[in-house]
Amino acid sequence: MELADAIFNRMSVRYYEERSVEEEKLKELIEAAIRAPTASGLENWLFVVYKDENLGKRIHEIIYEAHAEYYRAHGLSEEKIEKLKTRVFENGMYRAPVYIGVFIDKETRFLKGEEYKEVEFLWSVESAAMAIENLMLKAVELGLGTCYIGVTSLEKYQKELREMAELGENWYLVGLVPVGYPAEKIAPRPRRKSLEQVLKII
Template sequence: MELDEVIFNRISVRYYEERSIEEEKLKELINSAIRAPTASGLENWLFVAYRDENLRRRIHEMIYEAHAEYYRAYGLPEEKIEKLKTKIFEKGMYKAPIYIGVFIDKETRFLKGEGYKEIEFLWSVESAAMAIENLMLKAVELGLGTCYIGVTSLEKYQRELRKMAGLDENWYLVGLIPMGYPAEKIIPRPRRKSLEKVLKIV
């Protein structure tokens, strides 16, 4: 598969088949993820694969709870939030055979001193985000689907995800990735903004 084909066939997949992901494919995904650039060469990332059935059931519930909180904060009417609840629990949206939590260690730093703490945190988040993109593109090549979930990084949810993984508070969840074999047709969609609107040459 050519790189362009991989990039343009990556979409957010929200429905998955029940079959599990092979161990070898999981290792290939993480091996591709850690080839991403990493600020100051810190490699202060950790990829937690949540495969236990009970943990996955709770994570699926958590994804709904986090979305509901997010949409309430946005002002979405309760009837629309109820529709989302139906999609998630009755139709199985985001119900995946595996979830990948991508964490960074906030205490692993290159520059010492309080003045650099915020920028180093941002660099670490950027490094993890690039690793997530590598993982998602590799997933396309392997015939898998993924979806980036940001709302579970709200503090109470990430606290629970840390606890599930036995991690200390210094670990920050950058994103949660449901992953599996797609149960929906892959139809690449165009971006809303044209190239001319997002490119500025000076």
């Protein structure tokens, strides 16, 4: 598969087949992820693969709860949030055989001054985000689907995901990625903004 094929065929997959993902493919995803650039060469990331069925059930609940909080903050009514639950989440949206939590260690730093703490945190988040993209592109090549979920980074939800993995508070969840074989047709949608709208050459 050409890189361009992986880039242009990647899409957010929200429904998955029930079959499990082979361990060898999971390792290939992480091997691709850790080839991403990493600020200051810190490699202060950790990829937690949640495969346990009971943990998976709870993670699916967490994803709904985090989305509900997100939509409440956006002003969506409780009635619409309930419809979201019954019509979408209970029908399997984001229910995957595997979830990968991508964490960074906030205490692993290169520059020791307090004035650099915030920017180093941002660099680590950026490094993890690039690793997530590598992982997602590799998934396309392997016939797998993925979806980036950011709402689980809200503190109460990422706290529970940390505790599931027995991680301390120094670990920050950059994103949660459901992984599985797509149960929906892969049909990438065009971007809302054209190239001309987002490109400035000076």
